Amino acid sequence: MRSTRLLGIALDDLKRNRRHFLLASVGIVVGIAAFTFFLALGSGVRKVVLGEIFPLDKIEVVPKSFDLDVSVLRVPLANEVIDAAKVEQLRAIPSVVEVYPKMKLTAPSMVYGGKKLFGNNLRAELIADGVEPDLVREDIDRDWAFEDFEAGTGDFNEGWQTLPVATACESDEQCVEAHGENTYCWGIEENAAWERQAKRARSRNQDPPAKPIEQPLCRNYIPIIVSNHIVELYNGSIRRAHGFPKINPESAIGFTFELTFGASMVEASAKDMTYEARGVLVGFSDTAINLGMTMPVGYIRRLNVDFGGEKTAEIYHSAVLQIRSKDDVAAVAAAVKGLQLDVTDTGAEQAALLITIFMMVFGFVSVVIVGIAAVNIMHVFFMLVYERQREIGIMRAIGASRRDIRRIILGEAAIVGLLAGAVGVLTAMGAAALFDWVSGSYLPDFPYKPKTYFEFHWALIVAAFGFAVGSCVSGAALPAGRAARTDPARVLTGQ
Template identity: 30%
Template sequence: MRLRSLVHLASLNLRSDLRGTAVNTAAACVGAAALVFFVALGMGVGQAARLMFPGDARLVEVVPGAVSLGAALGGGALDDGAVARLRELPGVDGAWRRLALRVPIAASRAPEGVRMNWPTGFTVQVPVVGVDAGLVSSDLAPGGKFDDPPAGEAIPVLASRRLLEVYNKTIAPAWNLRRLPPGLDLMGLQIPVQVGFSIIPLKTEDRVYDARLALAGLSDRVPLYSLAVPVETVRRLHKEYGKADTGYSSVILEARRPDDVPGIAAAVRRMGFAVDEGERAIAERVGLAITVTAGALALLALLMTALAALAIAQSLSASVRARTRDIAILQSLGATAGDVRALVLAEAALVGLAGGVLGVGIAWLAARGVDAAALGLLPDFPFRPTTFFLFPAWIFALGTGVSAAAALLGALAPAALAARVDPARAIS
């Protein structure tokens, strides 16, 4: 039987039993809608979580051990020798130093290059950490440099990408400040600061001088509430203010592959250092929780699809039994057992496809509804996504494909039943 004939006859049969077709299509539709809705929700929430917790699965943050018996027994300060040893660990692709600045820096004036209603007399302490340029080089604005500048020049800084979001969504509304424009519009922005000044009593250094920080980029590898400057700048300032060299605050190791991370973490601990799970662990835990939840919901949706397949199987079996004589008539006109089997399967496939397309549409509409409700009901918080759903093109194919496959699966037994009809017995 030709495909066009098969589709023609299957369509006629479906149209002749509109009630049965509608019930079967609805069953397939519910399964497909649930599957697409939950998979899209899982992916959308996952994407939102990755924006909130941008953990890099290849990074390991090494910090000095909480209890150290000195360098002779391993551990101790994270000095250049330790950094070199860490860099040699198997699976390590790079080792980047971080050094917290122990000289206070404060800002009392609005940044230059951006319109901002800085409150009069308002001073904010600026936490600063020095980092190796290699850690953030990919986040520098085009043409940007991240070196310790000559005296009198602005110090390049990188801010956390998330800090901007937190400022715009939390700090600015709370303090009635103007919101900042997104991303690259801020590049080159200069922040006048006082080096050595602290808002905490008795913490201001003997020498305070004016300097400028120049925004060179935004990075997820900068701690949320810090500005990152070149590590050489921090060492220079420590020397200027007579701060003792106590080693680096931490060393960021970059693994070649995420699979290498557990081995690297174990080797670090054997060296007497500790691993700060910090944000990476949070990101991993959040990611795992989302994956498990989305997986469970998708599994539930698959179960619903399987139930839909069972409903279709039952309905088609009843339909085949009711149409035994019709099937025998078709056989008397030249239909083979294979034609009859194909006809039942084609009817199921058409129902599954129609249900799948409808289900995908319903899932998309439901997602838009949930997004609209969330927009109206949820407060504006940092990283609030514009949508909690992701609908890549393949998800439409998944919805219709799984629905059609489930319907076909449900139709296998009824199709076999139809193919076994004995025309001479059924027609007489």
């Protein structure tokens, strides 16, 4: 018998017994909906956690150290350093695509500004890292900023932070017109502050301080990148505590602030000399320091040398390893430990394990629901086969083979599975959309709050349909076998 004819018979049978099949497929719908919903939720959460919070394609290594207890203090003692030679050893590890050394700013520093962004100027201690430009290339939004990032990794001449040819100026606009939008006129505000101090001194019949700058000069802004963690923490909790506005990362690009190297709110930490500069925010990156600012490594190297000595020029505090595949993380970590270095514990492995357990538990619950529904499908088909014995006997008597009867029954089960699977998948998508809407409308912002918690990958949809069809067909297998063994003579004679 042709397949099209068999399909027509199966559809006619489904129409006649739609109530039975509708009730029998409820369990399949619920199970497939739960299966799709929870696996999509797990996949979406995994994408956020392991893609943004704990990226697994990069690991950071630090010098190995041990802690020495001194009363209530724990003093870390390092026995290895990361220098140029160690960087080359890391680069030689199989599966390591590239190594990006990072250098911490060891000089006390302060940052001031933010009125245009927060409504008030803020002053804080500055924590900073220096990185190579290739590590953050994709996160920099402006071409000139990346050029400055590359320039900031090299050596500096006598006029640190000035243009190659020092240019006298009277306004920021003059510098921008002459050298581009990444420049400003340094010295105007400093001289204005000196004028105010001198005026107060003269009013008190005191000698005014020495004028710090004879002629303002054009300078480049220091390109700054900050971590997405800072934005998420600020928008999620900090702004609420202080009544600040919410930050849109895209609109924050180009924000400028004052930097003072060598100064500190802790009086004992301040240095005898200070460097004044301006920074400009040029991007956000998951590879930037979590709490602080990231800038070209050349600036950090120069500052560390000026405030700490020449020996700090080639001593890195950590290195980021770009790994070819997430599956190679364990082997690379073992090789790193063989070099007497440590891999920073980001919590990625624990997070991945918890997400996997979550998906396994709810996946198992879904399988149980669908399994029970398959048993119900089997009972329904047994009942229908019993009620249709005479019809099946007639079909066998007029030439239908046992294989044809089996194909009709299994075809009906496959159609039920397809329909139930479609309803289950659509139900899961509808529940996911409702979940996202409730989250976006009623839940307060929190760090890394996603627009959607779900990822309905095509492979998941195919698996859901396959699971639904497979469950229905397996449930109908025994009734189909019994129907195929029907003896037409006995059925038609009433024996």
